[in-house]
Amino acid sequence: MNIPIYRAKKIDSGEYITGYYLKDINIWKNKMCDYIKCNNFNTESLSYLMVEIDPSTIAIHFEGMIDSQGNKIFASLSEDGKGGDVFQYNNFTAYRELDNTVNTVVINQGRYALLIGDNFHSIFAIQGKVIGIQQ
């Protein structure tokens, strides 16, 4: 099975956490909150540990999505790439290598891609490494 996990920024501290994503529909307060369920069990409340997150920073990782250094790649679920990994790679033409190019990894119709301007480019054939998170 190819089960994805999520990463997002905690709403209160700015720390990034990983786990499983859920949206809480609070009909009484008429608002929606986004949570990540961490792989911890809260022994005090005897419940799952739910951490409220900033939904604009959610990114997703599928098994096998790793960079040339073996690091997990997380792809942003936002149009603007926020929260996704920043990916550095060598940009080749047919004859020579150009400078190191930096782009954000996003997901578009279930497909990982590099966000370049308003266009999406395939990440498949590109060797590169994760150098940070798009803020």
Added chain:
Amino acid sequence: MNTPIYRANRTDGLGYIEGYLIKQDDSEKFSIVKNFNLSTIYGMVCPHDIDATTLSIHFPDMLDSQGNKIFASLSEDGKGGDILEFRYGIPPICVKAPVKYRNRRIDVITVGHTPDSCPLCDLEDAIGEYEVRGVQE
């Protein structure tokens, strides 16, 4: 936000359920949470046990020509994913193709045809309209 939801067959025999996927802390089991509301009297998650081999994923931008959600299987064998129906060629050939996640993208599997698969995001340009016709068992 392009946040996905999941679908899988419930182990209690009540059919498929859609919602958020979580992993149970004390085992390798996965569950689906349909209605998550921390403000309920229980204040906790009520997960439904599922058959993980039938798990599929849907991103909000994955729709057929009629606007129906498309779910892509997360299994190697395509189990639990939707089957798309479309026609191509002259005279038209009817194709029923399962959808699954593989090689870091959502693919429509068209074994016996050329090409034998197509990225879902390219399908409309390749063949025009397509519809969900069922779930791969």
